[in-house]
Amino acid sequence: MISDAQIRALAVFFYFAFQDERLAELATVRSVVAIKSRAITNTEDPIDLQAAIVATTFKVWNEYKKKIRSTQSSVSQSGGWILPHNVDLGPWRQFRKEAPDEEFLLMIWSQISKFSDEAISRGLGLTIGTVRHRVGRGLKRLGAAIV
Amino acid sequence: MSEKDFEPLKPLPRQLSKFLAEEMLYDAISQNLDPSREAALQEFLQTSPETVAIQNQMSSARDYCAQLSETQVSEPFLARLSQMKSPYQRVVDTLAWSKWPDTLRWTIEALVVAGLASIVVIFLWPYISQYAPTRSQEVVLVEVDKPQVSASEPKEEEAAVVANESEAPAISISANTELKEPVVKSELPKAPVAPETAPVEPPPPPPKPEPVPPPVTVVAEEKPAPRESGQKPARKGELYRAVMTLDNIDIVTEQITTMLVGFGAEKAGDVKLGWRKPSGSYYHFSLPDQNYDAVLAQLQSFGPVRISKEPHWRVMPEGKIRFILDVKDAAATEANQE
Numbered sequence: 437m438i439s440d441a442q443i444r445a446l447a448v449f450f451y452f453a454f455q456d457e458r459l460a461e462l463a464t465v466r467s468v469v470a471i472k473s474r475a476i477t478n479t480e481d482p483i484d485l486q487a488a489i490v491a492t493t494f495k496v497w498n499e500y501k502k503k504i505r506s507t508q509s510s511v512s513q514s515g516g517w518i519l520p521h522n523v524d525l526g527p528w529r530q531f532r533k534e535a536p537d538e539e540f541l542l543m544i545w546s547q548i549s550k551f552s553d554e555a556i557s558r559g560l561g562l563t564i565g566t567v568r569h570r571v572g573r574g575l576k577r578l579g580a581a582i583v
Numbered sequence: 584m585s586e587k588d589f590e591p592l593k594p595l596p597r598q599l600s601k602f603l604a605e606e607m608l609y610d611a612i613s614q615n616l617d618p619s620r621e622a623a624l625q626e627f628l629q630t631s632p633e634t635v636a637i638q639n640q641m642s643s644a645r646d647y648c649a650q651l652s653e654t655q656v657s658e659p660f661l662a663r664l665s666q667m668k669s670p671y672q673r674v675v676d677t678l679a680w681s682k683w684p685d686t687l688r689w690t691i692e693a694l695v696v697a698g699l700a701s702i703v704v705i706f707l708w709p710y711i712s713q714y715a716p717t718r719s720q721e722v723v724l725v726e727v728d729k730p731q732v733s734a735s736e737p738k739e740e741e742a743a744v745v746a747n748e749s750e751a752p753a754i755s756i757s758a759n760t761e762l763k764e765p766v767v768k769s770e771l772p773k774a775p776v777a778p779e780t781a782p783v784e785p786p787p788p789p790p791k792p793e794p795v796p797p798p799v800t801v802v803a804e805e806k807p808a809p810r811e812s813g814q815k816p817a818r819k820g821e822l823y824r825a826v827m828t829l830d831n832i833d834i835v836t837e838q839i840t841t842m843l844v845g846f847g848a849e850k851a852g853d854v855k856l857g858w859r860k861p862s863g864s865y866y867h868f869s870l871p872d873q874n875y876d877a878v879l880a881q882l883q884s885f886g887p888v889r890i891s892k893e894p895h896w897r898v899m900p901e902g903k904i905r906f907i908l909d910v911k912d913a914a915a916t917e918a919n920q921e
């Protein structure tokens with residue numbers, strides 16, 4: 437069984453990863469079905485659960501990133517996502533355009549989805565140091581885009 | 584020199600490079616640095632405004648991401664996502680046997696059982712049938728007694744009573760067979776049509792106007808005597824038909840019956856000799872062929888005789904002929920003509 441919180445985490449990840457509501461919905465559905473069929477969420481360890489979600493989303497991202505039609509965002513206020521009030525997605529779009537995939541994906545998992553560095557490293561098969569290094573670089577790049 | 588001459592070296596203060604300082608910035612803002620490194624970094628930051636700017640940018644980015652992390656998903660959208668199933672799961676749910684209508688399930692089950700039974704019968708019947716009890720395909724038409732007969736009886740008697748294959752089931756009777764009753768009354772070829780009315784018993788015979796010829800002893804001869812009447816003896820497969828029209832039908836019937844019996848006649852049909860019918864009397868008999876002329880002469884003494892011979896499928900034993908005599912009542916005949 438997959439909880440609503442986990443479904444929300446998947447939806448938010450793909451929203452910021454694709455910046456395309458249609459593609460984000462498709463990827464979210466694909467991830468939900470994959471997690472349900474593999475019974476990934478049966479684990480009781482939260483680290484393992486986060487690692488499983490990281491692995492699944494990374495796999496689905498690789499499947500659907502080829503369908504990204506343009507770098508322009510395609511989001512609206514009438515979609516299924518509700519952004520905080522007065523949040524500008526400009527810096528994020530700038531950051532997404534300039535950063536490599538592994539950098540902004542790690543930023544989403546680490547800074548937006550609030551997954552632990554250990555879970556991210558376990559889900560992607562990387563060392564914790566590598567994860568923190570890339571997150572640091574991502575913060576620098578995003579910070580420069582904000583300024 | 585003693586140990587007092589040597590003083591341990593004091594550690595030199597760690598000095599971070601810009602590269603190392605920038606690498607430790609993320610650990611610093613996420614509060615993952617140990618105290619010594621934290622102190623070293625803070626000391627470096629006091630000498631590098633650029634690194635401080637980078638640290639501020641990273642802090643801003645973290646705050647920005649914290650705002651983005653507050654993004655929510657609408658409830659309808661969340662509900663729709665949670666109900667999503669894989670195509671395989673959708674197919675499985677659609678084809679789930681338990682969700683099919685009861686009528687459809689029973690029909691399919693019946694078809695499957697019927698199909699399996701048909702397959703078993705088709706492919707396994709040849710093996711099963713050999714263990715099944717079989718019935719004899721012989722049909723018993725009639726039970727007959729088989730008396731002992733001598734070897735001299737000719738085989739031609741086998742054909743004495745033979746059913747017409749085209750009209751009735753074939754019944755082969757051997758030479759040793761003697762029928763108790765007529766085999767199949769409706770199937771054997773009949774003699775000329777017998778009247779349907781019940782036979783009428785003749786009245787007591789009146790005084791005989793003519794002397795009754797004495798009974799003639801039939802002498803069995805190997806070869807029949809030559810005949811003077813001009814009629815050849817009946818061969819096998821032939822029938823003699825005779826028609827007479829006489830008065831006093833009751834009297835002459837008795838006389839003719841007695842005469843025929845005297846010459847060895849035996850009834851060959853279903854009715855007795857001289858069976859009475861409204862228009863006359865009827866005789867169907869077999870007769871030794873050597874007595875043919877004598878019988879004919881006796882009949883002619885009663886009155887004119889019209890006799891004919893016709894082929895017939897029924898073959899009589901050697902030395903026997905078959906006769907049908909129809910004696911019509913003259914009075915009845917005149918009444919019908921009027």
